[in-house]
Amino acid sequence: MKQVLLSSAINRLSPRPTPLPQAGEGSKIAVLLALVALALPTHAADLAAGRDIFATRCASCHQVGPSARAAFGPQLNALNGRRAGDTAGYRYSDAMKTSKVVWNDDTLRAFLQSPGKVVPGTRMRFWGMSNARQIDDLLAYLRTFQ
Numbered sequence: 004m005k006q007v008l009l010s011s012a013i014n015r016l017s018p019r020p021t022p023l024p025q026a027g028e029g030s031k032i033a034v035l036l037a038l039v040a041l042a043l044p045t046h047a048a049d050l051a052a053g054r055d056i057f058a059t060r061c062a063s064c065h066q067v068g069p070s071a072r073a074a075f076g077p078q079l080n081a082l083n084g085r086r087a088g089d090t091a092g093y094r095y096s097d098a099m100k101t102s103k104v105v106w107n108d109d110t111l112r113a114f115l116q117s118p119g120k121v122v123p124g125t126r127m128r129f130w131g132m133s134n135a136r137q138i139d140d141l142l143a144y145l146r147t148f149q
């Protein structure tokens with residue numbers, strides 16, 4: 004009896020211990036953090052990767068940079084806002100010339116995924132790229148020639 008009284012007195016005097024997180028709380032936090040990480044932009048475009056992609060997949064037909072000229076394909080400087088089929092010194096297909104497409108990130112992304120869907124009848128023979136990250140890197144690289 005004495006014992007019980009004593010311990011209840013101690014209980015009243017001492018501040019309540021803060022409860023430890025329950026089991027499972029930590030993993031809930033981990034899940035939340037993972038969700039936040041997913042919601043943030045996960046990928047900053049990689050210019051070096053874009054340059055490599057251009058070199059291996061585009062440069063056989065296209066040039067960029069100060070001395071870029073029409074080659075097998077038209078030069079690709081200042082693409083953003085450029086009308087399709089509009090550079091001097093390159094003979095485009097009628098399909099490209101009359102397509103009324105204006106190049107921007109959306110139209111370029113769609114064209115690179117499937118050229119013939121955006122400009123049916125284009126002479127650009129290209130199987131298309133499906134990797135969104137590669138396309139982002141490539142477009143970021145092309146923007147440096149804006």
Ligand code: HEC
Binds near residue numbers: 075077088089106111
């Ligand atoms: C096998 C050669 C070839 C390859 C490889 C190639 N292209 Fe082309 N590209 C062309 C030709 C040819 C045209 C002109 C098409 C036409 O007139 O219909 C063209 C047109 C374009 C146009 C339209 C330009 C304008 O002035 O309207 C863009 C943009 C373009 N290519 C981007 C690319 C990119 C980016 C790559 C690399 C991922 C690439 N191409 C790979 C041959 C190629």
